[in-house]
Amino acid sequence: MSDSHSPALHHHFEDLGQQYEASNMGMWAFIAQEIMFFGGLFGGYAVYRYQYFDAFVEGSHHLPIEWGALNTVVLIGSSLTVALAVRSAQQGKQMAIFNWIVATMILGAVFLGVKTIEYSHKFHDGLVPGSSFLTYGPYTTAYDAAMAGHLKIFFSFYFVMTGMHALHMIIGIGIMVFLLVKIRRGAFSAEYYNPVENFGLYWHFVDIVWIFLFPLLYLIGGR
Amino acid sequence: MTEHHATHHIVPLKVYFLVFSCLMIGTALTVGAAYLEMGWLNTPVALAIAICKASLVVLFFMHVRYNTPLIWVFAAAGFFWLLILFSLTLQDYMSRGWETPAPFDFLKQVSGPF
Numbered sequence: 356m357s358d359s360h361s362p363a364l365h366h367h368f369e370d371l372g373q374q375y376e377a378s379n380m381g382m383w384a385f386i387a388q389e390i391m392f393f394g395g396l397f398g399g400y401a402v403y404r405y406q407y408f409d410a411f412v413e414g415s416h417h418l419p420i421e422w423g424a425l426n427t428v429v430l431i432g433s434s435l436t437v438a439l440a441v442r443s444a445q446q447g448k449q450m451a452i453f454n455w456i457v458a459t460m461i462l463g464a465v466f467l468g469v470k471t472i473e474y475s476h477k478f479h480d481g482l483v484p485g486s487s488f489l490t491y492g493p494y495t496t497a498y499d500a501a502m503a504g505h506l507k508i509f510f511s512f513y514f515v516m517t518g519m520h521a522l523h524m525i526i527g528i529g530i531m532v533f534l535l536v537k538i539r540r541g542a543f544s545a546e547y548y549n550p551v552e553n554f555g556l557y558w559h560f561v562d563i564v565w566i567f568l569f570p571l572l573y574l575i576g577g578r
Numbered sequence: 579m580t581e582h583h584a585t586h587h588i589v590p591l592k593v594y595f596l597v598f599s600c601l602m603i604g605t606a607l608t609v610g611a612a613y614l615e616m617g618w619l620n621t622p623v624a625l626a627i628a629i630c631k632a633s634l635v636v637l638f639f640m641h642v643r644y645n646t647p648l649i650w651v652f653a654a655a656g657f658f659w660l661l662i663l664f665s666l667t668l669q670d671y672m673s674r675g676w677e678t679p680a681p682f683d684f685l686k687q688v689s690g691p692f
Contacts, residue, residue, distance in 0.1 A: 391660065402668070570612070
C-alpha cells in the first residue's frame, strides 16, 4: 500500500487499513459496553414492570404516543442523515459531510426539543418522582398510596432511561461540533475518515436504544 | 500486504433509503399494533418489531453486514451478554411465585418412630 506517508497515519500502525480496523474494533468494544450499560437499566425495568405491571400500564398512559412516535421518526431520520454523512466521507466529499452532519445536528436538536416539551408537561402535572410527586397537578387524588408508590417507580425508570438517552444525544451533538471543525480544516479524506465512521456508529447505537425505549415506555399493554 | 479488510465498501444509496423506509414502516406498525387488543401478545409483537428494526440498523447503517468476522463477533458479543443478563435475572424474578407446599413433611415422617 502506498499510504505509509499519509499524514493521517499514526506511527504505531502499519497502514491506513490496519489503523481503520483497529479504530472500528475499538468503537465496537465501546458499543458493547454501552449495550451493557443500557442493558442494566432495561433489566431493572423488566423486573419492576413484571412486579407492578398495572402501575406500568397506568404510567404509560400518561406518556403522549404522538410525541414519542414523532421522536422515533426524527431519530431514525437522523440515523439516515448520519449514514449519508459517512457515505460522503467515504467518497471524500467535504461539503456533503459537513451538510449531512449539520442536518443530523438539527434533527438531534428537534428530538431534544420534543423531549423538553414532554418533560415540562410531566413537571407541570406533578409526575416527576420526588417529594412533590402527585402532591399537585390533575392527578393528586387519582391513585391510592400503593399505586402512587408503584407509579413513582415507573416514572423513575422513565426519567432515568430517557434522561440517559438524552444525555447521549447531547454528547453526540458536542462530538458533531468537533467533527464540523475537523471537516472545515480538511482533516478527512476518502482514505481517512475514522472519526466520522465511529461517530456514525455511536449515533446509530443511540437510535437503537430509542427504538426499544419507545414501545417499552409509551406503549405498555396497548391502548 | 494482503487486502482482507472491507474498509471502503460504499453502500448504494438505494439500500440506505430502502432501510430507512422499512424503519418507518416498522414504526407505523409498532404504533398500530399498540391499538390492537392482543392481550399478552402486545409486548412480544412490539419487541419483535423493535428487534427487526434494530437488526436493520446494525446490519446496514452500522455496516456490520459488510464488515469483517471480527466485527461480527464484537457486535454479537454485546447482545449475547445482554441475553445472559435478561435470562438470569428474569428466571429468578419470574419463578418466585412458583413455590408449592411439599407433599409431606419429610422430617415429621422420619422422626416419628425413633
